[in-house]
Amino acid sequence: MLEVEICQMKMRNPTLLAAGVLGSTSSSLNWAANNGAGGVVTKSFGLEPNKGYPNPTTVEVEGGIINAIGLSNPGVKTFQGELKKLEGNVPQVASIYGATPEEFSQIASQVDNLVDALELNVSCPHAMEGCGASIGQDPDLTTQIVKEVKKSVKSPVIVKLTPNVTDIVEIARAAESGGADALTLINSLGPGMRIDLETARPVLANRFGGMSGPAIKPIALRCVYQVHQEVPLPIMGVGGIRDYRDVVEFLYAGATCVQIGTAIMYRGLEIFREINNGLLKFMEDKGYLKVEEMVGLSHEL
Secondary structure, three states: OOOEEEOOEEEOOOEEEOOOOOOOOHHHHHHHHHOOOOEEEOOOEOOOOEOOOOOOOEEEEOOEEEEOOOOOEOOHHHHHHHHHOOOOOOOEEEEEOOOOHHHHHHHHHHHHHHOOEEEEEOOOOOOOOOOOHHHHOOHHHHHHHHHHHHHHOOOOEEEEEOOOOOOHHHHHHHHHHOOOOEEEEOOOEEEEOOEOOOOOOEOOOOOOEEEEOHHHHHHHHHHHHHHHHHOOOOEEEEOOOOOHHHHHHHHHHOOOEEEEOOHHHHHOOHHHHHHHHHHHHHHHHHOOOOHHHOOOHHHOO
Protein backbone atom coordinates (compact mmCIF):
# COMPACT_ATOMS: atom_id res chain seq x y z
CA MET A 1 0.00 0.00 0.00
CA LEU A 2 2.82 2.44 0.74
CA GLU A 3 4.73 2.00 -2.54
CA VAL A 4 5.22 5.09 -4.70
CA GLU A 5 7.11 5.89 -7.87
CA ILE A 6 8.81 9.14 -8.80
CA CYS A 7 11.22 9.74 -11.69
CA GLN A 8 11.09 6.00 -12.46
CA MET A 9 12.36 5.30 -8.93
CA LYS A 10 10.23 2.70 -7.20
CA MET A 11 10.10 3.34 -3.45
CA ARG A 12 8.72 0.99 -0.81
CA ASN A 13 7.23 3.97 1.03
CA PRO A 14 6.97 7.73 0.41
CA THR A 15 9.71 8.84 2.86
CA LEU A 16 13.31 9.79 2.12
CA LEU A 17 16.22 10.95 4.21
CA ALA A 18 16.60 14.65 3.36
CA ALA A 19 19.88 16.18 2.20
CA GLY A 20 22.15 17.46 4.95
CA VAL A 21 21.16 14.98 7.65
CA LEU A 22 23.34 11.89 8.17
CA GLY A 23 24.15 11.91 4.46
CA SER A 24 27.92 12.37 4.41
CA THR A 25 28.95 8.71 4.35
CA SER A 26 27.76 5.46 2.85
CA SER A 27 27.37 3.97 6.33
CA SER A 28 24.98 6.70 7.46
CA LEU A 29 22.97 6.52 4.24
CA ASN A 30 22.75 2.73 4.51
CA TRP A 31 21.76 3.13 8.17
CA ALA A 32 18.81 5.33 7.20
CA ALA A 33 17.73 2.86 4.51
CA ASN A 34 17.93 -0.05 6.93
CA ASN A 35 15.79 1.87 9.42
CA GLY A 36 12.86 2.21 7.06
CA ALA A 37 13.51 5.16 4.76
CA GLY A 38 12.05 4.61 1.31
CA GLY A 39 14.97 6.48 -0.26
CA VAL A 40 18.03 8.51 0.72
CA VAL A 41 19.49 11.84 -0.37
CA THR A 42 23.15 12.62 0.26
CA LYS A 43 24.45 15.73 1.91
CA SER A 44 25.10 18.36 -0.76
CA PHE A 45 28.58 18.17 -2.23
CA GLY A 46 30.53 20.24 -4.71
CA LEU A 47 33.47 19.98 -7.06
CA GLU A 48 36.15 20.60 -4.44
CA PRO A 49 36.31 19.98 -0.68
CA ASN A 50 34.75 22.77 1.37
CA LYS A 51 35.32 23.32 5.09
CA GLY A 52 32.17 25.40 5.44
CA TYR A 53 31.74 27.89 8.25
CA PRO A 54 33.44 27.63 11.66
CA ASN A 55 31.53 26.54 14.77
CA PRO A 56 29.02 27.17 16.12
CA THR A 57 27.00 26.24 13.04
CA THR A 58 23.62 25.36 14.57
CA VAL A 59 21.38 26.85 17.23
CA GLU A 60 17.97 25.81 18.47
CA VAL A 61 15.12 28.30 18.27
CA GLU A 62 11.42 28.06 19.01
CA GLY A 63 9.90 25.81 16.38
CA GLY A 64 13.12 24.42 14.95
CA ILE A 65 16.78 25.10 14.38
CA ILE A 66 18.89 27.61 12.49
CA ASN A 67 22.02 26.29 10.81
CA ALA A 68 24.87 27.84 8.88
CA ILE A 69 27.09 24.92 8.02
CA GLY A 70 28.12 26.49 4.72
CA LEU A 71 27.80 23.36 2.59
CA SER A 72 30.82 21.69 4.17
CA ASN A 73 31.74 18.53 2.25
CA PRO A 74 34.76 16.51 1.13
CA GLY A 75 34.20 17.09 -2.59
CA VAL A 76 32.95 14.95 -5.45
CA LYS A 77 36.00 12.64 -5.65
CA THR A 78 35.56 11.51 -2.05
CA PHE A 79 31.80 11.20 -2.49
CA GLN A 80 32.31 8.94 -5.47
CA GLY A 81 33.96 6.44 -3.14
CA GLU A 82 31.10 6.68 -0.64
CA LEU A 83 28.44 6.26 -3.32
CA LYS A 84 30.12 3.08 -4.56
CA LYS A 85 29.62 1.56 -1.09
CA LEU A 86 25.87 2.14 -0.94
CA GLU A 87 23.91 -1.06 -0.51
CA GLY A 88 21.34 -0.17 -3.15
CA ASN A 89 18.30 -1.48 -1.31
CA VAL A 90 16.46 1.84 -1.77
CA PRO A 91 16.69 4.62 -4.40
CA GLN A 92 19.69 6.89 -3.88
CA VAL A 93 19.79 10.56 -4.79
CA ALA A 94 22.93 12.69 -4.93
CA SER A 95 22.50 16.31 -3.84
CA ILE A 96 24.99 18.55 -5.63
CA TYR A 97 25.76 22.26 -5.70
CA GLY A 98 27.92 24.63 -7.73
CA ALA A 99 28.36 28.25 -8.71
CA THR A 100 27.84 27.97 -12.48
CA PRO A 101 25.95 25.77 -14.94
CA GLU A 102 29.26 24.26 -16.06
CA GLU A 103 30.25 23.39 -12.50
CA PHE A 104 26.91 21.71 -11.82
CA SER A 105 27.27 19.74 -15.04
CA GLN A 106 30.82 18.67 -14.26
CA ILE A 107 29.86 17.34 -10.83
CA ALA A 108 26.71 15.65 -12.12
CA SER A 109 28.55 13.76 -14.85
CA GLN A 110 31.02 12.34 -12.30
CA VAL A 111 28.32 10.65 -10.20
CA ASP A 112 25.63 10.03 -12.81
CA ASN A 113 26.28 6.29 -13.00
CA LEU A 114 26.44 5.87 -9.21
CA VAL A 115 22.97 7.06 -8.20
CA ASP A 116 19.33 6.81 -9.24
CA ALA A 117 18.75 10.58 -9.48
CA LEU A 118 20.39 13.94 -8.94
CA GLU A 119 19.04 16.73 -6.74
CA LEU A 120 20.32 20.18 -7.67
CA ASN A 121 20.74 22.38 -4.60
CA VAL A 122 20.08 25.87 -5.93
CA SER A 123 18.42 26.97 -2.73
CA CYS A 124 20.65 26.87 0.36
CA PRO A 125 20.11 30.17 2.27
CA HIS A 126 23.52 30.03 3.98
CA ALA A 127 25.72 28.84 1.10
CA MET A 128 29.10 30.33 0.34
CA GLU A 129 29.04 33.25 -2.07
CA GLY A 130 27.82 32.43 -5.57
CA CYS A 131 25.99 29.23 -4.62
CA GLY A 132 22.65 28.26 -3.14
CA ALA A 133 19.67 30.60 -3.02
CA SER A 134 21.48 33.30 -4.99
CA ILE A 135 21.05 30.91 -7.94
CA GLY A 136 17.57 29.67 -7.13
CA GLN A 137 16.20 33.19 -6.90
CA ASP A 138 17.15 33.78 -10.54
CA PRO A 139 14.78 32.01 -12.95
CA ASP A 140 17.06 32.38 -15.98
CA LEU A 141 20.08 30.97 -14.18
CA THR A 142 17.98 28.14 -12.79
CA THR A 143 16.89 27.22 -16.32
CA GLN A 144 20.48 27.35 -17.60
CA ILE A 145 21.77 25.10 -14.84
CA VAL A 146 19.07 22.48 -15.36
CA LYS A 147 19.63 22.50 -19.13
CA GLU A 148 23.38 22.09 -18.73
CA VAL A 149 23.01 19.20 -16.28
CA LYS A 150 20.39 17.47 -18.41
CA LYS A 151 22.79 17.49 -21.36
CA SER A 152 25.47 15.67 -19.39
CA VAL A 153 23.54 12.96 -17.51
CA LYS A 154 21.08 10.14 -18.02
CA SER A 155 19.73 10.16 -14.46
CA PRO A 156 16.55 12.06 -13.57
CA VAL A 157 17.20 15.62 -12.41
CA ILE A 158 15.34 16.97 -9.39
CA VAL A 159 15.61 20.67 -8.53
CA LYS A 160 15.39 21.79 -4.91
CA LEU A 161 13.80 25.22 -4.66
CA THR A 162 14.04 27.99 -2.11
CA PRO A 163 10.94 29.53 -0.49
CA ASN A 164 12.79 32.83 -0.23
CA VAL A 165 11.40 34.25 -3.46
CA THR A 166 8.51 36.47 -4.46
CA ASP A 167 6.90 33.79 -6.62
CA ILE A 168 7.98 30.17 -6.23
CA VAL A 169 5.79 29.13 -9.16
CA GLU A 170 7.95 31.29 -11.44
CA ILE A 171 11.09 29.47 -10.31
CA ALA A 172 9.37 26.09 -10.63
CA ARG A 173 8.41 26.92 -14.21
CA ALA A 174 12.00 27.97 -14.88
CA ALA A 175 13.22 24.58 -13.67
CA GLU A 176 10.57 22.87 -15.80
CA SER A 177 11.62 24.79 -18.90
CA GLY A 178 15.19 23.65 -18.33
CA GLY A 179 14.03 20.04 -18.42
CA ALA A 180 13.71 19.16 -14.73
CA ASP A 181 12.12 15.79 -14.05
CA ALA A 182 10.87 16.67 -10.54
CA LEU A 183 11.06 19.32 -7.83
CA THR A 184 11.90 19.30 -4.14
CA LEU A 185 10.00 21.88 -2.08
CA ILE A 186 11.38 23.45 0.08
CA ASN A 187 14.86 24.19 1.34
CA SER A 188 15.27 25.96 4.67
CA LEU A 189 13.75 29.37 5.28
CA GLY A 190 15.63 32.55 5.92
CA PRO A 191 18.28 33.43 6.56
CA GLY A 192 17.50 34.02 10.23
CA MET A 193 19.56 34.53 13.37
CA ARG A 194 19.71 34.30 17.16
CA ILE A 195 21.61 36.62 19.52
CA ASP A 196 23.21 35.60 22.81
CA LEU A 197 21.89 37.67 25.71
CA GLU A 198 25.12 37.54 27.70
CA THR A 199 27.57 38.48 24.96
CA ALA A 200 25.18 40.50 22.74
CA ARG A 201 26.71 38.68 19.78
CA PRO A 202 25.07 36.46 17.16
CA VAL A 203 25.20 32.81 18.26
CA LEU A 204 26.20 31.45 14.86
CA ALA A 205 29.73 32.11 13.63
CA ASN A 206 28.25 33.12 10.28
CA ARG A 207 25.63 35.28 12.08
CA PHE A 208 22.85 34.12 9.75
CA GLY A 209 21.53 30.68 8.82
CA GLY A 210 18.64 28.76 7.35
CA MET A 211 15.71 27.77 9.54
CA SER A 212 14.23 24.28 9.45
CA GLY A 213 11.80 22.39 11.64
CA PRO A 214 8.07 22.43 12.47
CA ALA A 215 7.70 26.22 12.21
CA ILE A 216 8.36 26.21 8.46
CA LYS A 217 5.85 23.47 7.61
CA PRO A 218 2.95 25.82 6.77
CA ILE A 219 5.16 27.65 4.28
CA ALA A 220 6.44 24.42 2.76
CA LEU A 221 2.90 23.13 2.45
CA ARG A 222 1.74 26.31 0.72
CA CYS A 223 4.64 26.10 -1.74
CA VAL A 224 3.83 22.49 -2.61
CA TYR A 225 0.16 23.35 -3.06
CA GLN A 226 0.86 26.33 -5.33
CA VAL A 227 3.41 24.57 -7.50
CA HIS A 228 1.33 21.40 -7.88
CA GLN A 229 -1.54 23.57 -9.09
CA GLU A 230 0.53 25.29 -11.79
CA VAL A 231 3.44 23.04 -12.80
CA PRO A 232 3.01 19.44 -14.04
CA LEU A 233 6.10 17.97 -12.35
CA PRO A 234 6.16 15.47 -9.48
CA ILE A 235 7.12 16.96 -6.13
CA MET A 236 9.13 15.81 -3.15
CA GLY A 237 7.77 17.73 -0.15
CA VAL A 238 10.05 18.69 2.73
CA GLY A 239 9.86 21.06 5.67
CA GLY A 240 8.91 20.41 9.28
CA ILE A 241 7.55 16.89 8.86
CA ARG A 242 7.36 15.05 12.21
CA ASP A 243 4.62 12.42 11.89
CA TYR A 244 2.25 10.71 9.48
CA ARG A 245 -0.27 13.56 9.78
CA ASP A 246 2.27 15.95 8.29
CA VAL A 247 2.95 13.49 5.50
CA VAL A 248 -0.75 13.23 4.67
CA GLU A 249 -1.01 17.01 4.44
CA PHE A 250 1.89 17.15 1.99
CA LEU A 251 0.35 14.36 -0.09
CA TYR A 252 -3.01 16.13 -0.15
CA ALA A 253 -1.23 19.34 -1.22
CA GLY A 254 0.37 17.57 -4.18
CA ALA A 255 3.61 15.91 -3.09
CA THR A 256 4.31 12.42 -4.40
CA CYS A 257 6.69 11.69 -1.53
CA VAL A 258 8.39 13.52 1.34
CA GLN A 259 11.83 14.03 2.82
CA ILE A 260 12.55 13.97 6.56
CA GLY A 261 15.35 16.06 8.02
CA THR A 262 15.32 18.08 11.23
CA ALA A 263 12.95 15.68 13.02
CA ILE A 264 15.66 13.01 12.95
CA MET A 265 17.73 15.17 15.29
CA TYR A 266 14.99 14.87 17.90
CA ARG A 267 13.50 11.44 17.23
CA GLY A 268 16.28 9.42 15.61
CA LEU A 269 15.97 7.20 12.56
CA GLU A 270 13.08 5.34 14.18
CA ILE A 271 10.94 8.17 12.84
CA PHE A 272 10.76 6.49 9.42
CA ARG A 273 9.08 3.36 10.75
CA GLU A 274 6.86 5.41 13.06
CA ILE A 275 5.66 7.58 10.18
CA ASN A 276 5.10 4.66 7.83
CA ASN A 277 3.22 2.64 10.44
CA GLY A 278 1.00 5.63 11.16
CA LEU A 279 0.45 6.30 7.47
CA LEU A 280 -0.48 2.69 6.80
CA LYS A 281 -3.06 2.70 9.60
CA PHE A 282 -4.47 6.02 8.37
CA MET A 283 -4.86 4.62 4.86
CA GLU A 284 -6.56 1.50 6.13
CA ASP A 285 -8.94 3.53 8.28
CA LYS A 286 -9.82 5.86 5.39
CA GLY A 287 -10.03 3.17 2.73
CA TYR A 288 -7.09 4.27 0.60
CA LEU A 289 -5.46 1.43 -1.33
CA LYS A 290 -2.53 3.42 -2.74
CA VAL A 291 -0.59 6.49 -1.65
CA GLU A 292 -1.17 8.06 -5.06
CA GLU A 293 -4.89 8.24 -4.32
CA MET A 294 -4.09 10.98 -1.81
CA VAL A 295 -1.70 13.01 -4.00
CA GLY A 296 -3.24 16.37 -4.83
CA LEU A 297 -6.58 15.51 -3.25
CA SER A 298 -6.91 19.02 -1.81
CA HIS A 299 -7.15 20.35 -5.35
CA GLU A 300 -10.01 18.07 -6.32
CA LEU A 301 -12.50 19.01 -3.62
